[in-house]
Amino acid sequence: MKAKEPFFWVSISCGLIIMIFILLPLVEMLTAPSLSMITQTIQDKEVVRSIWLSIYTAGLAALFAFIFGTPLAYILARTSFPGKRLVESIIDLPIVIPHPVVGIAILSVAGKNHWIGQLFSEFGIRIMGSVTGIVTVLTFVGLPFYVNAVKNGFENISPRLENVSRSLGASMVATFFRITFPLARRSMLIGIIMCSARAISEFGAVVVVAYHPMIAPVLIYERFEGYGLRYSQPVAVWLVTICLVLFLMLRILTLKTGKTS
C-alpha cells in the first residue's frame, strides 16, 4: 500500500477514529475525579471490600477454570472424536448468552424448586446472595476464555515431544508434568488472566444472583444510581486501573510467547 493512495488515508483515519473512540471515554473518566477524591475513595471500607471481593472471586473462578479446564483443553487439543465440534460450541456458549440470562439460568438450577438446589441447601451451600454464588457465576462466564487459550497452547506443542518422552520411559502422567505442562505454562497463565479479567468485568449475571455481597461493578452501579456520576467515577477509576494492570500483563506475556516460538 503506497502512502499517497487515498485508500491508505482512509485506513489511517478509520484507525484513528477507533483509537479515539476507545481511549477518549476512558481517559476522560480516569481524569475526571480529583486526586483527593480518589484517595478518599480508597479509604472507604465499602469500596475496598468490594474491590477485594471482585479480585478474589475472579481469582477463584480462574482457579476452578484451571483445575477443571486444563484436562478438558488437553483432550480437545490432542484427540478427535465424534461430537468434538459440539463440545467446543458448548464451551463457547457462555460467551454468547446475554449476561442476565446466565444469572437466571444458574438460579433456576440452584433455586429451591430444583433438586440440585435442594441438595445444596441440605449441605448448607447457598448460591443466591452469597460469595459461592458469585464465584459460580464468574466461573461460568470465564471458563471459555481459559479453555480456549490453553487448548491453543497445547495444540502448539508437538505431540512428538510427548512421543519421545514416552519412548524414553516416562509414563503418560510423568510426560504431562515434565514436558507438556512446563511448555504450556505460558498459555495457562494467559488463560488465567483472560478468565479472571472477564470475571472481574462481569455485572449482569452477578447482579441477578447476588446483589449483596457487593462486587465492585455492582457497587459502581449502586453509587451511580444513588448519588450520580461524580460518586461512581472514583470507584470506577480503581477498578479500571486493576483491569488495565491485568491487561498489560497479558500483553507482555503474549509478546514474549511470540518471540520464543
Next chain:
Amino acid sequence: MIKTEALHIQLGEFRLRNINISIGRNEFFVLMGPTGTGKTVLLEAIAGLIAVQKGAIWIDGEKVDTLSPEKRGVGIVYQDYSLFPHMTVKENITYGLRYHAKKKATAKDRFVNLVKELNLQHLLNRFPTNLSGGENQRVSLARALMIEPLVLLLDEPLSALDPRFREEIRESLKTLHKNSETTFLMVTHDFAEALSLADRAAVMNNGSIEQTGAVEEIFRKPKSTFVADFVGMKNFFAVKFAGNQARVNGLEFDVGGIPSGNCTYIAIRPEDIVLSKEKLHSSMRNSFAGIVTGLVDRGLYYEVWIESAGTPFKATVTKRSLVELGLREGIQIYLSFKATALHFF
C-alpha cells in the same frame, strides 16, 4: 529382535496392509519408500504410539502389542529432532535416565562416550533453539541412545539437514551402530542413504511391503517395476519374447537367454548404457542408433535422453564425456549395453 506378523493398521485415510518384517539383533535395517507410504506410521506402531488393528509385533521375543510405549525399550529419533525446548542439551540427553534404574550405574561412562562421539561437549548447557540442525540431530541421537534401547527407530533422520551435516550424521550413525548393541531401524525415502548404511532393507509402497532383502540384492535384483524405479532404474520397457530375442517397440534386444518366469517388462540402469559417436564393435551385443532429445544437468552428471526407433532411453554421462562426445540435442548417437545389464520383471 523385531518381528511383525500380518500387521494391519488403519489411521484415518492411512492404511498399512499385511506387514511382515523380521529384523535381527543389532542389524541396521532400512525401511524405504516414497513420501506418504506409511513408513512413519509403521515406526510409530512399533514404538507403541499408534494402535494396531490386526496382527502382532514382537520385540526381543516378547509380544508387545498391548504394552505401553514406555515399556517397550524402543527409542525414537524424529526428522524434526523433537528436542525438549525448555531443557538444556544435557537435560535432554539425561531425560530418560530416571526411568531406567538398572542403567544408572554405567550412565556416566555412556554419557561421556556419547558426548565425545557426537562432539557435544561445547553445547551441553545450551538450549536446543540456539543450535543448528546437525547439532540438534546429534543431541536427539544421544538422548535416545543414553538409555540403551533394544531398538532405535530413526524417522528420516537425515532429510531435514543440509548436505554437509547429512554426511556428518550419516558417519555418526555408522559408528554409533557399530559401537552399540542396539538394533537400528531407519526410515528414509532416499535409496542412497540405505546403500551406505543398511545391512538389509524393505521397500514399501502404498501401505504394503514390495520387497525385503539385502540392500545390494534390492539394488541389483528389484522384484517389481516399482522397486526398480525406486532404486534408480530409469529405462522401463514392455517386452515381447521370441527365442533369444526380446522385442521392445521396433528394437530387438539380445538378452542372452530366455529368462524364466513370465516376464513382461525389461529395465536397464542409465549408468549401464554406453554412448559413442560410432557404432561400437565390442562384446556389447546390443547397440542402437538414436537421436539425442534432451540433456538434463543433474549436478555431478548429465542425464541424456535418447530416442531410438520410438523408444525413449535415459543414460548418464559425466560432464567430461559430454564435451568429448559433443553431445547436444538433435545429433545422432550410438547407445550400447550388455545383455547382462538387462533386468526382467
